[in-house]
Amino acid sequence: MRLREYRLKANLTQQQLASKLGCSKAFISQVENHKKEVSVKLLVHIATILDICPCVLLNFRCTHN
Numbered sequence: 001m002r003l004r005e006y007r008l009k010a011n012l013t014q015q016q017l018a019s020k021l022g023c024s025k026a027f028i029s030q031v032e033n034h035k036k037e038v039s040v041k042l043l044v045h046i047a048t049i050l051d052i053c054p055c056v057l058l059n060f061r062c063t064h065n
């Protein structure tokens with residue numbers, strides 16, 4: 001999941017994103033380091049916060065970016 005790249009594009013720190021999601025900064029770090037997978041529900045929530053299509057985070061080709 002290409003979270004770090006898009007979190008930085010949205011000018012959010014790990015702590016800011018964690019607060020918006022209601023999870024811990026440590027969890028965000030683990031996801032960014034590919035040590036944790038997220039649920040579909042959380043994926044959609046992250047994509048909504050970052051204002052991008054969920055498929056972009058998953059590195060799928062799509063026309064929604």
Ligand SMILES: [Zn+2]
Nearest residue numbers: 053055062064
């Ligand atoms: Zn898409």
